[in-house]
Amino acid sequence: MSYLICLDDGHGSQTPGKRTPAIPQLNGRMIRENEFNKAVVNFLDQELKRCGFQTLLVAPTDEDTPLTARTNLANRKGADLYISCHYNAGGGRGLETYYWATSSKGKRAATLIHNQLIKSGVERVNRGVKTANFHVLRETHMPAVLIEYGFMDDPGLVEARQMIDPKVQKAFAVATAKGICEYFGVSYVPETPAKPKPMYRMMVDGKFVVDTAYVSKITAAVDHAVSSEAKRIEVFIRD
Structure with a gap:
């Protein structure tokens, strides 16, 4: 009811x-x-x-x-x-x-x-x-x-x-x-905490570049690395 x-x-x-x-x-x-x-x-x-x-x-x-x-x-x-x-x-x-x-x-x-x-x-x-x-x-x-x-x-x-x-x-x-x-006699339902945004880490040619939760910043950093003719670009979710 x-x-x-x-x-x-x-x-x-x-x-x-x-x-x-x-x-x-x-x-x-x-x-x-x-x-x-x-x-x-x-x-x-x-x-x-x-x-x-x-x-x-x-x-x-x-x-x-x-x-x-x-x-x-x-x-x-x-x-x-x-x-x-x-x-x-x-x-x-x-x-x-x-x-x-x-x-x-x-x-x-x-x-x-x-x-x-x-x-x-x-x-x-x-x-x-x-x-x-x-x-x-x-x-x-x-x-x-x-x-x-x-x-x-x-x-x-x-x-x-x-x-x-x-x-x-x-x-x-x-x-x-x-x-x-x-x-x-209704069970109270607590608010579900918002999940934290994932943190992304970017490495270029084996060197650390940035940690960020904003995809736009990673995208900009990748664009910059590509325009700089980087040989190796790595993006992964940080633990």
């Missing part, structure tokens, strides 16, 4: 107020919350598809899609789980995960995902699994989870700076996917 997961990157790219303070370490840059949210959703989309899930992005543009449009779409499509990705504010530190108070399935999903996030390798204060009267938790017909992955205005702005770190974004997406897999 293929489950449908709705993915919600909180807010839009221009939503007023949803951004960090000016960050001195980034030359005063202010990071918009959706820069993080959208990146995590995009990574999570890839992770879930690789694990055999169907996904639906309920806010696929940079506009601030109304919450009712998001939840109505999820309900109309009959999704099996709703995941909303956010970054907190208020001067605190750490990660917290929310569900609708009367949803036992939502509580289980939130707990499993939260536990994976705490083990993600990204250092976070564990602020726990909580209930809240958020629209996306209240108005969805399926279990729903809202995650606050960190604080945009934490002391020292450490978590704030991490919002644009692809390694942090990816680590959180992987951990969220693992929690979703655990909830549905």
Whole structure:
């Protein structure tokens, strides 16, 4: 059975107020919350598809899609789980995960995902699994989870700076996917590492010329050797 997961990157790219303070370490840059949210959703989309899930992005543009449009779409499509990705504010530190108070399935999903996030390798204060009267938790017909992955205005702005770190974004997406897999009893399928390019070695008249992974460089070197009337040209894959 293929489950449908709705993915919600909180807010839009221009939503007023949803951004960090000016960050001195980034030359005063202010990071918009959706820069993080959208990146995590995009990574999570890839992770879930690789694990055999169907996904639906309920806010696929940079506009601030109304919450009712998001939840109505999820309900109309009959999704099996709703995941909303956010970054907190208020001067605190750490990660917290929310569900609708009367949803036992939502509580289980939130707990499993939260536990994976705490083990993600990204250092976070564990602020726990909580209930809240958020629209996306209240108005969805399926279990729903809202995650606050960190604080945009934490002391020292450490978590704030991490919002644009692809390694942090990816680590959180992987951990969220693992929690979703655990909830549905689906095996998590890790990404297959890309195979390294072969390294080519070229010798001309018994002398070393070049080691390279680029065929174009070997081709150019061969052309040069031929034009120089080399007697013996050897190209082979290096161990």
